[in-house]
Amino acid sequence: xxxxxxxxxxxxxxxxxxxxxxxxxxxxxxxxxxxxxxxxxxxxxxxxxxxxxxxxxxxxxxxxxxxxxxxxxxxxxxxxxxxxxxxxxxxxxxxxxxxxxxxxxxxxxxxxxxxxxxxxxxxxxxxxxxxxxxxxxxxxxxxxxxxxxxxxxxxxxxxxxxxxxxxxxxxxxxxxxxxxxxxxxxxxxxxxxxxxxxxxxxxxxxxxxxxxxxxxxxxxxxxxxxxxxxxxxxxxxxxxxxxxxxxxxxxxxxxxxxxxxxxxxxxxxxxxxxxxxxxxxxxxxxxxxxxx
Amino acid sequence: xxxxxxxxxxxxxxxxxxxxxxxxxxxxxxxxxxxxxxxxxxxxxxxxxxxxxxxxxxxxxxxxxxxxxxxxxxxxxxxxxxxxxxxxxxxxxxxxxxxxxxxxxxxxxxxxxxxxxxxxxxxxxxxxxxxxxxxxxxxxxxxxxxxxxxxxxxxxxxxxxxxxxxxxxxxxxxxxxxxxxxxxxxxxxxxxxxxxxxxxxxxxxxxxxxxxxxxxxxxxxxxxxxxxxxxxxxxxxxxxxxxxxxxxxxxxxxxxxxxxxxxxxxxxxxxxxxxxxxxxxxxxxxxxxxxxxxxxxxxxxxxxxxxxxxxxxxxxxxxxxxxxx
Numbered sequence: 309x310x311x312x313x314x315x316x317x318x319x320x321x322x323x324x325x326x327x328x329x330x331x332x333x334x335x336x337x338x339x340x341x342x343x344x345x346x347x348x349x350x351x352x353x354x355x356x357x358x359x360x361x362x363x364x365x366x367x368x369x370x371x372x373x374x375x376x377x378x379x380x381x382x383x384x385x386x387x388x389x390x391x392x393x394x395x396x397x398x399x400x401x402x403x404x405x406x407x408x409x410x411x412x413x414x415x416x417x418x419x420x421x422x423x424x425x426x427x428x429x430x431x432x433x434x435x436x437x438x439x440x441x442x443x444x445x446x447x448x449x450x451x452x453x454x455x456x457x458x459x460x461x462x463x464x465x466x467x468x469x470x471x472x473x474x475x476x477x478x479x480x481x482x483x484x485x486x487x488x489x490x491x492x493x494x495x496x497x498x499x500x501x502x503x504x505x506x507x508x509x510x511x512x513x514x515x516x517x518x519x520x521x522x523x524x525x526x527x528x529x530x531x532x533x534x535x536x537x538x539x540x541x542x543x544x545x546x547x548x549x550x551x552x553x554x555x556x557x558x559x560x561x562x563x564x565x566x567x568x569x570x571x572x573x574x575x576x577x578x579x580x581x582x583x584x585x586x587x588x589x590x591x592x593x594x595x596x597x598x599x600x
Numbered sequence: 601x602x603x604x605x606x607x608x609x610x611x612x613x614x615x616x617x618x619x620x621x622x623x624x625x626x627x628x629x630x631x632x633x634x635x636x637x638x639x640x641x642x643x644x645x646x647x648x649x650x651x652x653x654x655x656x657x658x659x660x661x662x663x664x665x666x667x668x669x670x671x672x673x674x675x676x677x678x679x680x681x682x683x684x685x686x687x688x689x690x691x692x693x694x695x696x697x698x699x700x701x702x703x704x705x706x707x708x709x710x711x712x713x714x715x716x717x718x719x720x721x722x723x724x725x726x727x728x729x730x731x732x733x734x735x736x737x738x739x740x741x742x743x744x745x746x747x748x749x750x751x752x753x754x755x756x757x758x759x760x761x762x763x764x765x766x767x768x769x770x771x772x773x774x775x776x777x778x779x780x781x782x783x784x785x786x787x788x789x790x791x792x793x794x795x796x797x798x799x800x801x802x803x804x805x806x807x808x809x810x811x812x813x814x815x816x817x818x819x820x821x822x823x824x825x826x827x828x829x830x831x832x833x834x835x836x837x838x839x840x841x842x843x844x845x846x847x848x849x850x851x852x853x854x855x856x857x858x859x860x861x862x863x864x865x866x867x868x869x870x871x872x873x874x875x876x877x878x879x880x881x882x883x884x885x886x887x888x889x890x891x892x893x894x895x896x897x898x899x900x901x902x903x904x905x906x907x908x909x910x911x912x913x914x915x916x917x918x919x920x921x922x923x924x925x
Contacts, residue, residue: 332732339727340738346799347741353767354756366765368773412652419648424641431649438660440911442860444879445904448670448886448897449663451677472655502644531749533863538887549751549863556755557870565759572752583747587740590747595808 354576358382358569365566381570385555388567393544394551395574397463401536401547402529405467410522413476418506420477421484422492432481439474443534451538461545466536470529476521479596483517484510516589523586524593530579548575664904670897677886677893689898702899706859706877709794713858716798718850721805726835728806729813739810743803750800750863757796758868786874793868793875797861805850812846813839852914856907878903 353372357365358381360374385391420432450469459465487510495505511518533549540546543554552571559567583590671689675682693699724742728735745753760766761782769779782792816839824834840847862879869875872884878899886896 332730336727336730336732339724340732343724343727343802344738344741347745347803350756350760350799351745353760357759368765368770370765370767370770412655415648416652419645423645423648425638425645428645431653434653435656438656440908441660441664442879442900442903442907444860444862444882445667445900446660446663447882447900448677448893449666450659451887453659453663469659472652472657472659474656474660477652502648527747531747531863533749533751533866534883537866538883549749552755553751553867556751556867562762562765565762565765568755568759572755575749576752576756579747579749580744583744584740587743591743591807594746594804595811 351576351580354569354572357566358573360566362563362566366562381566382574384567385570385574388558389546389551389555390543391551391574394546394548397466397546398530398548400463401466401532402526404463405470405529406522406525408467408471409473409476409525410518412471413473413480413521414506414511414518416473416477417480417484418502418510420481422505422510423502435474435477438472439478443470447534447538450535454539459539461540461542463545465539466545466547470532470535473525476525479521479593480514480517483514487513519586520589520593520596523582523590526582527579527590527594667897667904668901670894671901673894673897674892675894676891682894685894689895690902692895693898693902702876702878702881705790705875708790709797709861709875709877710855710858712794713797713801713861714851714854716794717801717805717854718847720798721802721850722809724802724806725809725813728810739807743807745800745802746804748800750861751867753796753800754864754867757792757799761792761868783869783873789869789874793865796868797858797864800864801854801857805854808850809843809846812843816842848917849914852910855910859903859907 356372356374359377359379361376361378361380364371364375416435420428454460454465454469457465459468491509491513492505495509500508531549532547533553536547536550537553540550543551546554552575555567555571672684672686673682674685674688693702728738728742732738760768763769763779763781763783766779772779780788782788820838820842821834824838829837859877860879861877862883865872865875865877865880866883871889872880876884882896882899882903884890885899886893
């Protein structure tokens with residue numbers, strides 16, 4: 309539970325002393341390695357198992373690596389659910405949904421910060437309160453509404469109810485408020501209209517914050533489960549998580565874990581890659597509101 | 601992308617138009633200009649925020665109220681017969697054995713997952729707070745499960761917990777034991793989903809703690825070290841008090857997300873055997889096998905009230921720190 313860093317306050321000689329090295333390994337690396345092991349093993353197990361033939365899955369003495377690697381599990385998943393179709397559905401829902409949300413968030417946040425109008429704080433409070441409404445509390449009425457509009461088993465039916473964005477608006481508003489006033493006043497004196505100020509000044513200088521909002525939205529849309537689960541019941545209109553949930557409920561028994569793992573790889577790996585390459589922005593967005 | 605500097609529709613009114621003749625005319629013209637400008641600003645404002653506001657009203661505010669209406673009905677989804685029952689659904693929520701069971705499960709699940717991820721997360725953050733080579737990589741690895749699909753994660757852990765061929769059963773056999781029936785025993789099913797949920801959310805806590813720890817000035821800790829305070833003493837007298845806003849923030853956010861857990865629970869225990877937390881129960885009652893949409897709506901109204909109260913509490917306490925307005 310030492311808090312001081314190895315390099316603080318002491319000379320280099322002491323930093324390299326055996327006690328300190330031992331301390332670093334025991335208190336520093338060991339718990340982290342254990343934690344990492346616990347985090348990574350299940351995911352590695354998933355990937356390895358997805359390439360195992362059924363005989364290596366249904367065994368009392370499992371081995372980590374597949375002895376005879378096979379793609380049979382992936383083929384089996386594709387046989388049972390329209391894999392290509394649901395993957396495309398997921399990609400469309402994720403990108404169309406996120407793109408619209410980001411544009412709406414940018415426009416709303418700009419209006420709340422830079423357009424001079426009375427009562428705009430009241431509208432901001434309205435958005436803050438919307439942020440506090442759990443999606444589960446509006447599930448049933450939204451289901452009724454979208455069903456009546458003919459949105460069951462359609463991609464727009466999956467996308468539409470989630471489009472209003474309180475989170476993105478809130479986050480970008482906080483960011484826009486930190487921009488120096490002079491920047492926009494200068495543009496105003498140059499007779500730049502709101503559209504020009506928005507797209508040529510505010511958006512470019514806020515690119516990192518916008519990227520953060522975009523990435524967090526993409527992650528959430530890709531993983532979104534409850535609403536697509538409710539609004540779709542034909543396999544062709546499902547997204548990946550819902551399609552895999554279907555796979556999960558139509559097949560049971562110990563022999564099917566190979567399919568499950570192949571399915572899990574398909575829904576987990578894309579976002580894992582996105583996260584690994586852009587983790588700084590995603591972490592910033594998801595931990596927003598914590599102490600700075 | 602260079603825009604041609606041509607027609608600028610919203611150029612400011614030229615000042616020169618004003619001062620030709622008497623004062624009252626000048627002010628009248630100024631007023632007109634100001635009014636025009638105000639109208640234009642209003643138009644711009646609603647043009648920018650309108651679509652978002654309309655969506656929020658249509659899919660959050662309106663349904664929030666219609667849900668209250670649904671909660672007074674005895675009704676199943678898709679049927680045309682709905683009977684008004686007043687507060688019966690709410691009474692059932694707090695008196696029936698199913699309702700009480702839901703509260704019990706929600707309480708256990710929330711307390712266990714919040715405590716689990718906050719305590720283990722803190723220990724991990726303290727380990728990660730040293731300037732170790734490779735720290736960023738560790739942080740990424742620990743945070744990763746938090747961004748992954750609950751359905752996918754649930755399927756992976758289903759396999760690991762399988763009492764016959766799962767890895768966990770294999771390890772337990774290695775120690776000479778037999779794997780418990782995780783899926784059949786109600787209490788064990790709850791323990792199982794708690795373990796996996798903590799596993800998934802641990803990294804979130806660790807990373808937020810880490811941000812808090814790094815904002816603590818190093819000289820304070822060094823001063824305590826010079827005063828011969830040991831690591832434990834330093835932690836409780838210096839670090840923890842300074843970390844308290846972070847702890848509070850995590851406390852609120854993890855309660856909110858634990859109470860809303862669904863993907864993982866639905867995947868690991870599809871029928872909710874012993875794991876019917878409040879959100880899972882909303883789904884099962886409304887869209888699942890029970891077909892009691894009115895009762896489901898009542899549960900979701902109560903959920904909203906509870907979560908709203910918790911968030912309002914947070915806003916009240918951190919208001920001065922976060923600057924919302």
